[in-house]
Amino acid sequence: MRFINFIYQNFVKLCFIGFLIATFSSNAETILISNEGSDNITIIDLKSYEVLATINGGKRPRDMHYIPKSNSLLVAASEDDTIYRIDLDTYEITGKLETGDDPEIFDISPDGKIAVVSNEDDNAATVIDINSGKIIRVIEDVGIEPEGVNFSPDGKLVYITSEGTNTVLIIDPWAGKVIEEILVGNRPRRGAFTKNGQEYWVTNELGGTVSVIDTNSYKVIHNIKFEKKGIRSTEITPVDFAMSNDGKLAYITLGRSKHVAVVQTENYKVIDYILAGSRVWGAAISSDDKTLIVTNGNSDDISIIDTDKRASIKSIAVGITPHTVRIID
Amino acid sequence: MNFFSLKVTILLICLIPINILYAQENPIFNIGYYDLEEDIRYDIWGVHPVDIRSNTNQLYKRPIAGAELGLKDIKPFQRMSKVKFDLVKRRIKPDEEAAEAIYNHIKENDIKFILLDFPLAELLKITNKINDLDITAINVSSKNNNLRSSQCNKNLFHTIPSERMLSDSLAQYLSEKKWRKILVLTGPLKVDEAKSKSFIESAKQFGLKITGERNFVLGNDPRARDQNDLDFLTGAAKYDAVYIADTLKEFSYRVPFATHKPAIVIGSSGLIPRAWHWSYLRHGAPQVHGRFERMHERRMTEEDWAAWIAMRAVAEALVRFQDNENFSFRNAFIDESFKLDGSKGPILNFRPWNRQLRQPIMLSTENWVTSIAPLNSFVHRENNLDTIGMDNKTSKCAN
Numbered sequence: 001m002r003f004i005n006f007i008y009q010n011f012v013k014l015c016f017i018g019f020l021i022a023t024f025s026s027n028a029e030t031i032l033i034s035n036e037g038s039d040n041i042t043i044i045d046l047k048s049y050e051v052l053a054t055i056n057g058g059k060r061p062r063d064m065h066y067i068p069k070s071n072s073l074l075v076a077a078s079e080d081d082t083i084y085r086i087d088l089d090t091y092e093i094t095g096k097l098e099t100g101d102d103p104e105i106f107d108i109s110p111d112g113k114i115a116v117v118s119n120e121d122d123n124a125a126t127v128i129d130i131n132s133g134k135i136i137r138v139i140e141d142v143g144i145e146p147e148g149v150n151f152s153p154d155g156k157l158v159y160i161t162s163e164g165t166n167t168v169l170i171i172d173p174w175a176g177k178v179i180e181e182i183l184v185g186n187r188p189r190r191g192a193f194t195k196n197g198q199e200y201w202v203t204n205e206l207g208g209t210v211s212v213i214d215t216n217s218y219k220v221i222h223n224i225k226f227e228k229k230g231i232r233s234t235e236i237t238p239v240d241f242a243m244s245n246d247g248k249l250a251y252i253t254l255g256r257s258k259h260v261a262v263v264q265t266e267n268y269k270v271i272d273y274i275l276a277g278s279r280v281w282g283a284a285i286s287s288d289d290k291t292l293i294v295t296n297g298n299s300d301d302i303s304i305i306d307t308d309k310r311a312s313i314k315s316i317a318v319g320i321t322p323h324t325v326r327i328i329d
Numbered sequence: 330m331n332f333f334s335l336k337v338t339i340l341l342i343c344l345i346p347i348n349i350l351y352a353q354e355n356p357i358f359n360i361g362y363y364d365l366e367e368d369i370r371y372d373i374w375g376v377h378p379v380d381i382r383s384n385t386n387q388l389y390k391r392p393i394a395g396a397e398l399g400l401k402d403i404k405p406f407q408r409m410s411k412v413k414f415d416l417v418k419r420r421i422k423p424d425e426e427a428a429e430a431i432y433n434h435i436k437e438n439d440i441k442f443i444l445l446d447f448p449l450a451e452l453l454k455i456t457n458k459i460n461d462l463d464i465t466a467i468n469v470s471s472k473n474n475n476l477r478s479s480q481c482n483k484n485l486f487h488t489i490p491s492e493r494m495l496s497d498s499l500a501q502y503l504s505e506k507k508w509r510k511i512l513v514l515t516g517p518l519k520v521d522e523a524k525s526k527s528f529i530e531s532a533k534q535f536g537l538k539i540t541g542e543r544n545f546v547l548g549n550d551p552r553a554r555d556q557n558d559l560d561f562l563t564g565a566a567k568y569d570a571v572y573i574a575d576t577l578k579e580f581s582y583r584v585p586f587a588t589h590k591p592a593i594v595i596g597s598s599g600l601i602p603r604a605w606h607w608s609y610l611r612h613g614a615p616q617v618h619g620r621f622e623r624m625h626e627r628r629m630t631e632e633d634w635a636a637w638i639a640m641r642a643v644a645e646a647l648v649r650f651q652d653n654e655n656f657s658f659r660n661a662f663i664d665e666s667f668k669l670d671g672s673k674g675p676i677l678n679f680r681p682w683n684r685q686l687r688q689p690i691m692l693s694t695e696n697w698v699t700s701i702a703p704l705n706s707f708v709h710r711e712n713n714l715d716t717i718g719m720d721n722k723t724s725k726c727a728n
């Protein structure tokens with residue numbers, strides 16, 4: 001009886017210690033969601049789907065990138081005109097990068113040295129030294145309302161989608177030059193390189209298509225169209241990508257249509273549509289390609305999608321207007 | 330080592346990438362913008378001693394401001410359109426004949442496309458006169474229904490919505506809310522009558538009941554109190570909503586909260602259907618508002634939006650269609666693949682039967698967009714945007 005009492009009394013403590021270990025010792029296998037309407041970041045366990053913590057993300061947190069070396073997270077806080085560095089051991093903001101006005105989407109060079117961010121209101125892209133947090137240069141005239149930013153896999157070039165100009169601009173961030181401009185569909189939102197780096201895919205939110213650009217010739221070589229019975233073409237508003245790690249599939253969120261399209265990368269064939277939530281935008285996939293997470297901007301939740309079943313298996317309430325999702329595993 | 334030749338070489342190397350993108354100077358593409366010096370729609374009133382309309386900051390609200398933002402916004406299209414855009418403005422003086430002046434100005438200044446900001450009567454004269462120039466024009470301010478029906482012109486497109494699109498939007502909202510009994514108040518102007526007529530047609534289409542039609546006048550004459558006193562104007566009738574048509578908005582401001590029975594006010598005050606409102610915060614609209622306000626230090630009106638999107642339409646047509654055989658704006662605009670991004674949600678394009686830009690309508694108060702039409706429950710067999718405005722069956726536009 002005394003033993004049981006001992007166990008019982010310490011059970012709460014053990015649980016608490018266990019919780020602390022789970023929360024602070026490592027951030028393995030977590031889902032991070034930036035909530036632009038509630039200025040915070042939701043941290044969710046990838047296995048149990050429990051919300052582990054909700055932390056301060058600055059004003060209007062949007063795009064995020066994980067830095068494994070320091071176990072920290074870079075978060076673009078659009079209304080604070082900065083990118084914050086958040087220590088994922090302590091959940092404290094430990095630094096910030098200069099970004100210029102209204103940073104929304106950014107990317108980090110493969111060597112981790114520089115970041116490039118799109119400044120939607122200034123029609124510019126800003127190149128930042130990550131170590132010092134200082135702006136190296138501003139590249140102007142990258143179209144109206146630049147949004148998607150992606151480093152090419154070799155780290156030499158940056159592709160930027162320009163929502164207002166319906167183009168993709170290819171810039172050399174190291175030299176600060178515009179190299180090429182490619183006409184795509186209407187309101188290009190985000191881009192993603194295929195795993196082999198041979199193609200750059202762009203979502204055209206209002207065009208309702210995905211443009212595939214050959215990264216050698218800089219030509220649009222294919223337009224992926226989406227059609228599903230019961231969904232009007234005007235509802236199909238593609239936004240974000242998750243490219244499977246085996247290089248075979250692309251998951252594309254289709255905004256107002258509430259669906260995620262599954263596309264084969266080798267032949268651009270749309271093989272399935274998975275039902276998610278209202279205005280499905282952000283997407284991320286686990287390293288084993290088993291779990292796809294998407295943010296539903298209009299219903300303040302995320303959908304967990306089993307990629308074998310190609311079905312949503314759970315939805316989890318997060319903050320207001322979830323924007324970006326990242327998986328650390 | 331000759332330092333001079335080294336410097337020249339370095340300079341040349343630096344210039345190469347610039348040369349690739351800006352190899353030759355693009356030809357100039359002049360867009361003409363025409364309006365009237367004396368236009369009753371832009372008369373200033375109600376500013377002494379305080380500006381009672383300052384909430385909307387509309388003291389100087391000519392839509393040319395939207396065209397100016399449009400010009401700035403289509404400059405980045407120049408790399409793709411291979412022309413250099415310019416806006417050539419001409420304001421018609423009171424002693425000039427507008428149609429004649431514009432006709433000559435187009436010919437003398439190598440104008441390739443025109444934007445028109447005129448009331449109905451002048452607009453009709455101008456479009457008739459310039460027909461033989463075969464130049465495409467966009468109407469950015471007249472909402473008259475006949476321009477999209479019996480009096481349409483093959484060279485005239487409209488980016489401002491028609492009265493019918495606006496009144497259909499209101500009718501959809503009332504129908505959805507089940508506020509079905511409507512009292513209609515009409516002002517003294519012809520445009521006020523046209524507005525009310527349009528609303529009554531919309532009411533009929535969407536199953537609302539007009540429970541009374543009355544005319545209001547400005548003034549304090551006790552002998553005309555049935556027309557200038559709100560208690561009399563809105564008394565002795567059953568209604569859920571009061572519709573008011575008051576183009577100049579001198580009377581309608583006083584109607585909300587002052588009707589005889591508790592009722593919402595719609596039309597020219599209260600809940601107002603508009604093509605654009607500065608309080609709309611979705612679909613990239615805030616970026617457009619921001620650019621406009623930084624440029625002009627005032628709110629962006631629906632006419633500003635209509636002029637802005639007209640400029641974008643020109644750039645979009647050139648970028649995507651100018652290499653087509655027999656390119657013309659008229660054909661490009663009504664091409665099935667023509668798509669325009671108006672920063673208010675769906676993709677926009679022109680109705681081929683009357684050259685009206687399809688678009689959602691913002692049902693707005695003075696500082697908030699309450700709802701967007703078409704409402705979700707109204708569906709059309711082809712395009713839901715065609716549940717508002719005249720479709721190809723109701724429009725009498727023959728050419």
